[in-house]
Amino acid sequence: MTATALAVTVVVAGACTGSGADKNGGGTASACTSPGVTQEAVKVGVLYPDTGPFSSSFQGFRGGITARFALENSRGGVHGREISTIWADDQASADSNRTEAQRLVEGEQVFSVVEASVAEGSSALYLEEQGVPVTGVGPSVAWTQHRNMFTWSSLLSQGAVTSAWGQIAHNLGGTRAAVLAVVGVPSSQELATTIAASMQREGIQTVYQNLQLDPLLSMTTLARAIASSKADIVTGVITPEIWAGLAPALRAQGAQITVPLFPNGYDKETLRSGGSAYAGMYVAQVTAPFELQLPAHQEFYAALTQYAPEVSTQQGQLALNGWLAADLMLRGLNAAGACPTRDGFIGALRSVLQYDAGGLVRPAANLTDYTLPSACLNLVRVDSSGQNFEVVGDAPICGQVQPVS
Structure with missing residues (x-):
């Protein structure tokens, strides 16, 4: 995992029923004339960094995404329609x-968009104005500002x-906390600041902060500053690779770090590449x-094996x-009915009180209030060998959601 990662489809069975207009659909639901919806398929755009x-x-x-849609197909x-994907880089x-x-919505005429990017804020207002449903990872505040954007993970x-x-x-x-974030990835800086604020509410002081961390910075220099604090x-x-270099440097400087805690790095491939350097690292995330x-x-594993064999590490957070x-998109399409409209999708999915994807989201996410962050976190730790994760505790750690000034 690199620093930039922080940043990080059937035939209609019968006639459609129902009525009502979609402001973007150009017709009634009974005619199934919403953008991207035909008798055979629903066209879904996928917006993410494929190059660069x-x-x-x-x-x-x-x-x-490929595995989940292929399994559904x-x-x-969904309601006898194949999910067809249009990929956008x-x-x-x-x-x-x-x-x-804009190309996906106006050119390709997709019904909805699945998105993961460090730049999603740039299209968020446009997609909301167009009434386009969006599902995806929620690494930035944009996911708590737009009613059409759905995620199970609002950090x-x-x-x-x-x-x-x-x-x-x-x-x-x-x-006493040292708080770090990688330069050039605004969402990492926002999340680091949020973590620091959470700790402050528990009486933990930030004694060192670097939110513009250059991955090329000498780990010895950084470790010396943290140790001095x-x-x-x-x-x-930060990336797991940075921590793999920083951890031994901190030990060499005599730093007594008992809690290396991050929201990223939960990937078996990462451990294979870093060896014992990751031992003792904690990762907190919202999934089981x-x-x-x-x-x-x-x-999930079986579908990856069958439909996405190019994914080398099945126990990886990015693939999940x-x-x-994709699963959240399917939930919305099912809820929207046999002749989906964009408005119908958004309204139906926004009424879901518990979304857990068969237990993968732990505890279940409440999709009705998109303005608040996830309250609960699942904690894992890298074992002493540095080769495996182990679950910490019997249940997620759930905090109080509190306002920030």
């Missing part, structure tokens, strides 16, 4: 993100923060840990994020 410096980090995401699709560029969103909110990050650090014995927590949003081996995990983004 972010591309390698998003290949797992594409594989997860093998079962007959935004190159992780703000300009390209907006341009490609950021403009007006609120969960105390869960602080509770985890406090329970692990942390008292007497921090016992290192947190924020792979180590629980739920039936939904087994379905792609799977969930």
Whole structure:
């Protein structure tokens, strides 16, 4: 996983029924004339970085989408329609993100969009104005500002923060935090600031902060600064590779780091590449840990094997994020009925109180209030060998969602 990763489809069975106009559909639901909807298929756009410096980090995401839609198509699709995907490459560029969103909506006439990008904020207002449903990963505040944008994982909110990050650090014995974020990835800086605010609410002071961290910076220099601050927590949003270099440098400087806690890096491939350097690292995320081996995990693995064999590591968060983004899109299409409209999709999915994707989202996400961050986090830790993750605790850690000034 690189620094830029932070940044990170059947035939109608019968006649359509129902009525009502979609402001973007150009007709009535009984005629099934919404954009991208035919008797045979629903056209869904996928907007993500397929080329450029972010591309390698998003290949797992594409594989997860491919597998989930292919599995649904093998079962007959949604209301007898195949899911057809149109892929769009935004190159992780703000300009390209907006341009490609317009191409999908106005040129390709897609019904909806699945999205994962570090530049999604550039097209967010346009997609909302067009009434286009969007599902995807929620790494930025845009996902809590637009009613048409759906995610199971809102780690950021403009007006609120969960105390869960602080509770985890406090329970692990942390008292003083060094907060880091990678330069050039605004969402990483936003999330690092949010984590720091959560910790502050639990009485944990930020004693060192670098939100413009250059991955080429000497790890010795960085470790010396953190050690001088007497921090016992290192947190924020950095790549696992940075932590693999920083951890031994901190030990060499005599730093006593007891809580290395991050929202990213939950990937078996990462451990294979870094060895024992990752031992003791904690990762918190909103999905059920792979180590629980739920039936939904087994379905996910089997679908990746059959439909996306290019995904080399099945126990990877990026592939799971792609799977969930597609699954959430399917949930909305099913709820929208036999002749879906964009408005109908958004209204139906916004009424879902519990979305858990068969247990993969733990606890279930409440989609009715999109303005608040996820309150609960699942915690895993890298074992002493540095080769495996292990689940910490019997249940997610749930904090209080509190306003921020």
